[in-house]
Amino acid sequence: MLPLSQTTGYAILALGCLNGCCGRLMLAREIAASTGTPLPYLSKLLHALCRRGLIEGKRGYRGGFVLARPAEQISLLEVAEAVEGDAWLPRCLLGLAECSPQQVCPAHEFWAVERERIKDKLRATTIADVAAFARQRGLVPLRDDSRFPPENSHSSGSVEGGP
Amino acid sequence: MLPLSQTTGYAILALGCLNGCCGRLMLAREIAASTGTPLPYLSKLLHALCRRGLIEGKRGYRGGFVLARPAEQISLLEVAEAVEGDAWLPRCLLGLAECSPQQVCPAHEFWAVERERIKDKLRATTIADVAAFARQRGLVPLRDDSRFPPENSHSSGSVEGGP
DNA sequence: TCGTCTGATTACCCGTCGGTCAACAATTTT
DNA sequence: AAAATTGTTGACCGACGGGTAATCAGACGA
DSSP states (O other): OOSOOHHHHHHHHHHHHHHHSTTSOBOHHHHHHHHTOOHHHHHHHHHHHHHTTSEEEEOSTTOEEEESSOGGGOBHHHHHHHHHGGGGSOOOTTOOTTOSSSSOOTTHHHHHHHHHHHHHHHHHOBHHHHHHHHHHTTOSTTOOGGGSOOSSOOOOOOOOOOO | OOSOOHHHHHHHHHHHHHHHSTTSOBOHHHHHHHHTOOHHHHHHHHHHHHHTTSEEEEOSTTOEEEESSOGGGOBHHHHHHHHHGGGGSOOOTTOOTTOOSSSOOTTHHHHHHHHHHHHHHHHHOBHHHHHHHHHHTTOSOOOOGGGSOOSSSSOOOOOOOOO
C-alpha cells in the first residue's frame, strides 16, 4: 500500500499543474512537458482522472483539462485512491497473506496505527500544497497565453516547440 | 518500500518454521507444507537466505535447513533487506521521482520520520516473535521425529558437518 | 462541408514478481 | 557401484506496471 506508485506521482504533478493554470484549459501536451510525463501515458491517466471526477476534460479544438474542484478540496488520499484503485487495500506490513484480525502478525497493531497516520497525512495534504513543490521545480508557471489570443489581437498562436 | 512483498512474507514464515524445529534439520518439503509456500518457489528462496547467511542448508540424503543464528538474533529488517534487495531503497511517499532533499515534496519530512519508525519496528521484531504467529496457525509443531532415528541418543546438533 | 486541433483508444513492448516444470547435482545407504 | 533422498538450477509462464506508437473520434473555425 505504501509508497504511492510512480503513476500516482504523475497524477499529483498533473493536478498541481492544472492548479497553476487557474480556470483555464490546459493541454495534455503542456502538462506532459511541465511534469515530465510521457504524453501518451499521461493521456490515459488524465482520462482516468476525468472518469473519477477529479478533473474535467474537453476534446477537440481549444480543448484541454481543468480541475473539477478548487485545489484545496482535492486531497492526495483521493488522488491515490483514484489512481491505485484496489491495490490501495491495506495489506500486512510483513507480507503475510494469512495475517488477519484472527491471526495477528507481530506488527499488526503497530501497522494499523501507522497506516492510519499515513492516511491522515494524505487526507490533510491537498493539491494546493503540491503547488509549492511544483513551483520549486519551475514547472508550473508556463502560462503560454499565446494559445489564448485576447480576441482583440490576431497574434499568431505558434506554440513554441519546446526544447 | 513499505508493505513487504509476499516473498518476504514467505521468508519470514519459513524462518519462524525453522525456529520451531530447534537445531534439527528441516526439509524444504516440510517448510513448504507448513507455510503454504509452493515448494519450487520456496527452494529458491531458501537458497537465497543461505547465501545471505541467515540459514544453513545441507543437500543430499538427510539434508535440510537450520537457522544460522538463534531466532532472537534475526530481525525482520535483516530478512526484508535480504529478500527485497535494492527494492528496499527509500522512495518518495507520493511517488514523485523528482523528490529530493533539494526539492522536497509536501510529505517529505513526515515520510522520513515514519520510515524510520517502521524500520525501528522491523529492527526490534525478530524471528522469535514470529513464532507466536506461526503457532497461532498451528503450523510450526510438525516435529516428525521419525525422520531422525535415534542413532545417538543425544543429538549433538552437529549441523555444520564441515566439508 | 472541410481541415485542423484536440483528446481517446487500441495494440504492442519490456521488466519484475509470483509461480511451475523438468532436469541436475550432491550425499548417504545398500 | 547403484539407488534413494534431497537440494539446485535454468527455462518458461501469466499478470501487472510503466511506456511507446499509431490510429480513431469529437469539436471548432473558415
